[in-house]
Amino acid sequence: MPRPVVVITDTEELDPEPGVALLTEAGFDVKVVGSRDPEAIAGAARDADALIVGYARIDAALLDRMPRLRILATMSAGYDMIDTVEAARRGLWVTNLPGSATEEVAVHALASALALTRRLPQADAVVRAGGWNTDFTEVPRRASEMTLGLFGFGRIARALARLAAPVFGRVVAHDPHTADWPTGVERVDLDTLVASADVLSLHTASTSQTRGIVDAALLARTRPGAVLVNVSRGDLVDPAALLAALDSGRLAGAALDVFPVEPPAADDPLRSHPRLLLSPHSAFLSDASLRAYATEPARNVIAWWTTGLPHTPVVVPETVPASAASPRHTQGASA
Template identity: 65%
Template sequence: MRKPVVVFTDTEDLDPDPGVRLLSDAGFEVRTVGSRDPDRIAAVAADASALIVGYAPVGAALMDRLPRVRILATMSAGYDMIDTAEAGRRGLWVTNLPDAATEDVAVHALACALSLVRDLPRADATVRAGGWNAEFAAPADGTPLPRRAGELTLGLIGFGRIARKLAVLAAPVFGDVAAFDPHADPALWPEGVARYESAEALAAATDVLSLHLPLTPGTQGLVDARLLGRMRPGGFLVNVARGELVHRDALVEAVDTGRLAGAALDVFPVEPPPADDPLLRHPRIRLSPHSAYLSGASRRAYVCKPAENILAWYRTGRPLTPVVEPTR
């Protein structure tokens, strides 16, 4: 009897072997493409029943070339790389990983926020340049002193698992924690987190704004000049969600003009950012390489949990964490 085929598309820095072993031990033939190129994916996965997707775009054109695929399992909480409406129309399942790295991303966001508030990169640079406390406390360019977190409000746009975890971690540190999410379940809204009815109202009450929402047509470019202009002067932006949520030029201008004191970005509209991207050269914008999710535990979960979704679907007809169910 012919084995069912599962194909990993692009795994980036992840090692697919633990997921491959899970599926192989269950009787699947497993292949890896190692690319986002649709031609290479189509060539390797032409007879596949399931696709495990990193960041490779999967739209109608690629689906046309994969007629046997019945399930698309992402290796992330986000699933904007897949045309979910088209998948649903074709009777395909789409799954994601809602909690594979919740703690890791929440801790990374908190670390970014505190690094900005306490101005740790400048402190590090001062010591390496031969300076000490006096130079840090009274810099020649007039940079303000670090701020006391207990006097600041942390605002969260999006209030899913990661943001709720961040709220718990941040509550003892920041003076106030507030959030906006029109889709959040009120029953899961923790005591002590102020609830705002719009992103604009939240921004106006916020010193550190952290983004925790998916990329959709409605959220793309949400953080624009208008929203940044609503924030308290000297505030900070943290983005560990999706790069396209933020209008890049508006962010650079807000920092250049002093409206914002800085930003920390783990995600970018183009990854990795091109050499001429102004974000790479900006001294008050701190960058990390889309690594907020990364730990030893999450590295394994990101390849094993999609495999577990496929195993559950194959054995029971339903995956563990679906975000799209077939409409036919």
């Protein structure tokens, strides 16, 4: 009997070997493409039973070229790189990694928020230019008198709320899709969130409803001198509107770990604005998360092959009894 085939698409900075070792030991034939190129993926995966996906876009045209495929396992919490509607129509499993870097992203968001509120980028620039505290004209506000606003209240936002509660005076959140609400976090509508947040941190999926939602109109409703943190999806924010809000002083600063185009072009004004704190889509990064991103998709595939059910499905074939798996979803994961 031929060995089942697993193809790993793009791995970026991840070392796929821990996952490859698990799959090989479990009896799989593993191919690592190391590319987002659909031609390269289709060429390697024409006989694949399972596809482990980094950032590569998996659409209907590419699925047509992988007729044996039965499961797609992402190496991230998000899965908007996969056409989940088409995957569901074809009876394919889709899995994600909902908790592998929750702590890392929450800590990164908090660190970014604190760096902005304490004006650390500006303080750093003063010292590097030869100045000292009399040259530092920024006057930070006391954090315990500030409000942290969370746009989206999934796993990462909840972790951030727990971390931030002892630091900020008030934590508010908006998420129309979440029913379970913990004590200590005020549930508010979007207008109230935007108007009351001194720090507005984004934790929502990229969907047709949320893409570009942080636009000029929304930024005009923010508190003067507020700061924005985005560790979620780059296309949530209109970059021109963000730059205008920074230039006008409406926003005192912003921290971006994600961008509409990654990496941003060398001449992208986001790279050079003095009130932007930038990181290279690295909020997820730690020694522990790197291991998990390599091994957990492999464990999903192995569980599916050996038991019929992967650990963390987000799309479930219609033929699987509802009692045996999580309900099917067809949207990107809430951050």
